[in-house]
Amino acid sequence: MNDTVFITIAALLSTSFIVRILPAIHGFQLPEAMMQWAESILPTAVFLNFIAYIFIQEIKVSVLAASVSLVITALIAFFKAGGLMLGMTGGCVSYYLIAAHLNQITF
């Protein structure tokens, strides 16, 4: 293993330790009222930010394909019109079809 790869893996492992392992093992317990808040409101905020982040990142690649397919995925999820597999298929198929139609994919 060369030095650069070793340093890269060490940085990745250290990151995991700082952002995931350390907060999970330090044993800090939130008060019960705070815990309920942290288990319902905070995750909602995280998931809303996931969506905004993904949308902004994906429209940089293809505005139309990403907008249409992410709306389709969100609607399938919201109305529970099938499971995750159907949501993923609907989103991906619509994205790749529109991107191919717009000649944004070259085979």
Place this chain on the structure above:
Amino acid sequence: MRNVNSLQVIPGVDQVEAEKKPFTRALPSALAVVPVSMLFGILAYRADWSILEILAASVLGFTGSGQLALLPLADSNTGFLTMLLICASINSRYIPIALTTQHRLPSKLLSKWFAAHMLGDEAYATEKASDSTANVFTIRFTIFFFWVVSGVAGGALSKAIPDSWISGGIHLGYPASVVLVYLSVTQIKTRMHGGYTRPALLMMVCLALAAVFVIFLGPIYFWVPSVLLTTLILHWFRYNE
């Protein structure tokens, strides 16, 4: 006791989904990360990483976007601290997630460390507050396992994959984005149910604000301020409407 309380906080949990075996629940997410991880393996192999190094990076450095972000930095001999700062910034969102899911982890130290290390966006979005420790471990391990195997497979198949697939415009990471949007919508719907009088409007406002943060602060540094502001807005409207 906490799980019972959590169920009271989150009404309307989809019982059918919750009763599925954890492996079955995690499988779609695990399949969705395959192309992304394969892409990491392909790019790493083309940057002269060995299969063993790709395996080590996938197992020890399981960070998804962090792995892909560090590849070009490794290529330009960037130092450890710079890499750590960038990678930790990209993944800073895991700190509140890890804090609020710590009670779902096994009690034995090594298992706890391993389960915490395997925390990912897709696993977090798949898990439910009512899941047992075993279920949480299975969900995280399933996605982790698919990630590691796909990364190694990507490296092994690197020579067989046409250059046009990598550089010709096929967006291999898109399925992972779709899965995360799907899971996020279902989680938001479950958590916002009954807590707000105008949830759709509030959601749109929060999404618009988060988008503004992404645009102006960039995809790395927006997480902490944006999540904090969104949390405050959701908190304020939950208790004041």
